[in-house]
Amino acid sequence: MDAWSRLADTFLNWGYIAEVLPTMFSYGLLNTIVLALASGLIGTFLGIVLALMGISRNPVARWVARIYTDIFRGLPAVLVILVIGLGFGPLLNELTGIRSPYPLGIAALSLMAAAYIGEIFRSGIQSVDKGQLEASRALGFGYGPSMRMIVVPQGIRRVLPALMNQFIALIKESSLVFTLGLMSRERELFQIGQDFAANNGNQSPLVAAAIFYLALTIPLTHLVNYIDNRLRTGKEQKHEPDEAAAVIGKGAHA
Amino acid sequence: MSQFTSGSLTGKNLHLAFGSNKVLRGIDIHVEKGTAASVIGPSGSGKSTLLRVMNRLIEPDQGDILLDGRSVLKDNPDELRRRIGMVFQQFNLFPHKSVGENVAFALRKLRKLPKDQAWAEALDQLDKVGLKHKAGVRPATLSGGQQQRVAIARALAMKPEVMFFDEATSALDPELVKGVLALMSDLASDGMTMVVVTHEMGFSRNVSNQVVFMDGGVVVENGSPDQLFTEPKTERLQKFLSDVL
Numbered sequence: 001m002d003a004w005s006r007l008a009d010t011f012l013n014w015g016y017i018a019e020v021l022p023t024m025f026s027y028g029l030l031n032t033i034v035l036a037l038a039s040g041l042i043g044t045f046l047g048i049v050l051a052l053m054g055i056s057r058n059p060v061a062r063w064v065a066r067i068y069t070d071i072f073r074g075l076p077a078v079l080v081i082l083v084i085g086l087g088f089g090p091l092l093n094e095l096t097g098i099r100s101p102y103p104l105g106i107a108a109l110s111l112m113a114a115a116y117i118g119e120i121f122r123s124g125i126q127s128v129d130k131g132q133l134e135a136s137r138a139l140g141f142g143y144g145p146s147m148r149m150i151v152v153p154q155g156i157r158r159v160l161p162a163l164m165n166q167f168i169a170l171i172k173e174s175s176l177v178f179t180l181g182l183m184s185r186e187r188e189l190f191q192i193g194q195d196f197a198a199n200n201g202n203q204s205p206l207v208a209a210a211i212f213y214l215a216l217t218i219p220l221t222h223l224v225n226y227i228d229n230r231l232r233t234g235k236e237q238k239h240e241p242d243e244a245a246a247v248i249g250k251g252a253h254a
Numbered sequence: 255m256s257q258f259t260s261g262s263l264t265g266k267n268l269h270l271a272f273g274s275n276k277v278l279r280g281i282d283i284h285v286e287k288g289t290a291a292s293v294i295g296p297s298g299s300g301k302s303t304l305l306r307v308m309n310r311l312i313e314p315d316q317g318d319i320l321l322d323g324r325s326v327l328k329d330n331p332d333e334l335r336r337r338i339g340m341v342f343q344q345f346n347l348f349p350h351k352s353v354g355e356n357v358a359f360a361l362r363k364l365r366k367l368p369k370d371q372a373w374a375e376a377l378d379q380l381d382k383v384g385l386k387h388k389a390g391v392r393p394a395t396l397s398g399g400q401q402q403r404v405a406i407a408r409a410l411a412m413k414p415e416v417m418f419f420d421e422a423t424s425a426l427d428p429e430l431v432k433g434v435l436a437l438m439s440d441l442a443s444d445g446m447t448m449v450v451v452t453h454e455m456g457f458s459r460n461v462s463n464q465v466v467f468m469d470g471g472v473v474v475e476n477g478s479p480d481q482l483f484t485e486p487k488t489e490r491l492q493k494f495l496s497d498v499l
Binding site: 131136 | 311350
């Protein structure tokens, strides 16, 4: 067998790929999505709280947000997942009888995501021109309603693309829960690919997992670009003739 | 005959300092009901700050503010600001809302009008500034002059008793200034009480009833346009006028 066909067999053995697909479809994909979605939602909620604390007039709130963010942004994901998953596992088991590593895996991912998402929201809210707050207050809205109805919505809109990127990162990081030791039905895409690969001494099942990840992340990446564009320009409008002359980013295609 | 239920506005001995920087040092100003006062002076003289103090976006350290002869310092500042419309140099329209919604928003939330009625009234106000047909688009698609006219419509929709203009034409391209100034002149001749911080000496001289010259946080001269522009008493005003005219 020459080198090319050996490589082709190592990475693209259709037999192994066909073997692993049903398992990935039946629960691997779902588990990955559950991990990413749950930690994404919890992380977003905590992130908003952190952002509001970060811009609060109360210095204690600002400090708590700052310290939290520094810690959880500064640690490797695998370390946080292991420390929380293994460290609190026995306690969770004792208190609730839950043996699954999922709740703690989701907790660890959420806590880390919250640190990033909080910073994303905070920078977004703070990037809103201060004239917006002033105009709203000049109309007769109080500080709270002005922030809630005018400033924060604008801040959140402009960070939606960054938020989607964070969700894409979570899809990938969800693979790290394998370090907590998963039961057969708890395995997500990576662990399934990894098990099949190890059992057969062939990397094709991992390639299959890779294709699943890309099928999730690539459309999301393009959705981000679409949202980004749409937010910048609003709904499709009739363009003035001279607008076509200066579109940023189009220079490369001229 | 005035179209507006406007009121007089008085600032008495207004002081404001940011730390050791004394921005307002005892300002007295009185704008008669239905008249327009323009506030002129060099940059950093405290003109824009004076507006923000008189609608209590910034609370004065000392002094009193009277609307229609009654002190408003004890009132809820949010409610005071509903009675004083303000137009900014940078328009400050809400970019995430349509032009119509920019005007209708405060009508719904603050004047508690039902949605249909707020929208109808917003269209009506936009019609008055010639931009009813733009109600559905985002502000970013309008020219600066159009945006400023929307901002004026937004402020007028609240049925204010006084209107503040903070260098409302300074950010506009020269050819767009005229339209906004014409709209402001119409408002003045319709009897709106106005305080206009401006670098437009033509407007100050020809449209306003009263000119207030500020420098270094104090009112240096105050009187009719004729008095100030033809017979400036102080050296400071003479120098300012020779610099800008």
